[in-house]
Amino acid sequence: MHEHDVIVVGAGGAGLRAAIAAQEAGADVAIVSKLHPVRSHTGAAEGGINAALRDADSWEDHAYDTMKGSDYLGDAPAVEALCQESPEEVIQLEHWGMPFSREEDGRVSQRPFGGLSFPRTTYAGAETGHQMLHTMYEQVVKRGITVYDEWHVMELAVTDEDDPADRTCHGVVAYDIQSGEVSGFRAENGVILATGGMGQVFDHTTNAVANTGDGVAMAYRAGVPMEDMEFIQFHPTTLPSTGVLISEGVRGEGGILYNEDGERFMFEHGYANNDGELASRDVVSRAELTEVNEGRGIEDEYVHLDMRHLGEERILDRLENILHLAEDFEGADGLTEPMPVKPGQHYAMGGIETNEFGETVIGGLYAAGECACASVHGANRLGGNALPELIVFGKRAGRHAAGEEMGEAEVTTGKQGDWEPTDYEFEVEVGETGGQGPAAADGGAVATDPDGVLKTEVERAKARVEELLARKGRNHAEIRSKVQQTMTANVNVFREEGRLEETLGDLREAREAYKDVAVSDPSRTFNTDLIHTMETRNILDIAEALTMGALAREEFRGAHWRKEHQERKDENWLKHTLISWNDGEPELWYKPTILEGENKTYEPKNRSY
């Protein structure tokens, strides 16, 4: 068993920042990650980091843009924390040597991004995430922070009181990919989940193969609700064949979208008469698919993104990486021809329910970054707001977990205050009764002893590994592939009731199939078959919660479009979707959005760009 004050799960932007902050606050911290830190998907982020750095800009404007972008489903205390603290965090990165793009006077450059009222996106070429990830990993090396890399965290060690709010997290159980050893990691103060995205729930995604939503699913099964899972961002400019991302920076610098007829459709077909290509991502993605669906797409599949008019010099200076990506992954030369693009799954606005300090309803369990939902993005995330979330909330969670006093949270977790149950009834059975319970005990008594809880969880994990290796059954890959296909076909940019229900049926079948899953590689050495099989379970739990949330939310808000419900319904739906695992019988409930900020209330307005 390994023991530390704080255990951080995941080593991307949020995890690294959390670890640094916890260590600075005096904690003995360790990072446990299934990938070596520099392999994390933060490295693929391209566009930039929003920060109100200049006199002509203000955090208040950034917060206003973010609340509007969220379609009023963001929680103001979290949004304001993001916007207030992003500038100091960006400067901190600069002081750690991050190679930002520069102005003539040597200051950090900023560019326009979709949905922003000021060009406040700081960036390092079109490889901002890569530079940010490496800069923070350098600081982890400098500080000698312990990293257990290529350890896959299987489950959390959580006590098993009836009410999740009474439970405590005492550590994690992880599987050493290199040796096959299962080991407990005891966390004296807290566990911070920073496991990133869940794009592998879909089959056309900008996300890495490793982005299987492990932290979200683990927290869910331990009793933490998943929040706003139906809100998935489909990025408007991904390469059709692979899903590789073409940065919003291309449009920020002046790139133009054309349909098959050469029309600049964002204006000519009235999707966004003011902002055109720089409208919010959900708006642009729907516009592109509408063009394709109405027969104006190229090869009935995609549209063109043209940046040739920016000129070679500017492209090489600010978007060079885009040229490489388009060339290597689509065979297109961005300097001489338009690039084919279509919407692809990109980001999960929802995730593990947390407050603005990253705390979940379970004591000692935190989440930060894309896996968490505080919520700063609400129904739609603005470009350039993901990276600041990693560093602002990673730091907050790290400090809080290390024991720093940070005041009272305004965002609630769990069933407090004005939460409400739902009367929505699903046609298809969801969840998994008879499966694993919420926590450590399996024999009646409530397990609360920290070491006992961890030990029980380790034994259970070992038994799970043995079972998967020993038995004969189906390979997970076909199950995963079916889930990805049905999700992409039916829970995409455009959503209809019948097809969402059909998807729940498909997921039911996938759950049944998964009961017979087995790992055919018997090796204890680097058994990726085993790891992927465990990940697929996480994908199943997330896909189901996502689809449930999408079915029940009968309105059109942000990234969530419903054919039968073509308007935002503020009177009923200014509230967050929560889904609790509830020992295998998922329960849907809601809690109100917090629109009251520090000095003002963000009144919902019609969202046009």
Next chain:
Amino acid sequence: MSTQTPKQTDESSETDAETEVPSKGDERRDEKRRRAAEERARRQAEEAEKAAADEETVELKVFRYDPEIEGKQEPRFDTFHVPFTKGMTVLDALMYSRDTYDSSLTFRHSCRQAVCGSDAMFVNGGQKLACKTQISELEEPIRVEPLPHADVEKDLVVDLEHFYDQMEAVEPYFQTNEYPDGELEEQRQTRENREKIKMSTRCIWCSACMSSCNIAAGDNEYLGPAAINKAYRFAMDDREGEEIKQKRLEIIEQEHGVWRCQTQFSCTEVCPKDIPLTEHIQELKREAVKNNLKFW
């Protein structure tokens, strides 16, 4: 170049001891392994038959090794036939092979877009990132092997610990003695200086360069191209200041530092991010010489 599999040592005796008194679980596992091997052989035979009938497939010969699995302890090559699709990369073909034919086929991969640096391999005799290597540009059959000059853990996965150790040996983090006074003030950096370090900051730690380097192969303590490039990234960054630069030059001038490089350019040739590694090493040599002359 040879592919190194770790020598079988006494560590395996633990497993031997277990097999002497097989438990029910072990028996079941052995049986399962045997069946899995048969199943694999059957599928591969089928697949070969199908491939012969279908010209639109590519043939991959993939290195296989597993220190604990009978039949894989001696390295071997397995053949996979994969239906070709336009734009298919070596990584796509490997994933297809794994998900369709043999789920034990093991390789690191994550981002699929040449930024995580996980999937550097030896493809048709050269260090490549599998995800950005187009099948259409390769001669068949395509030989896929783990990176040379590193211990193989299993199949295409190599032990990167030594590579990471070298990266960390050059104090790979920003250092400076002078920060601006203002609370929210950044350090200034000219565009020229940022441009100067830009290529060096693109390293994705894939270790293709280290694997390609003959000097690194013969001198295990040689820092290697990636680590020296990391040192370059900081030494050339004006924000660090002169004093720190002195320290950096001392680090890279050590016995197993820049002077080991014999400018064979193999690292530069294989770098998937087009970093001019050899030039960076040469430039550091010149800096070091200039620096030493100063004190004469």
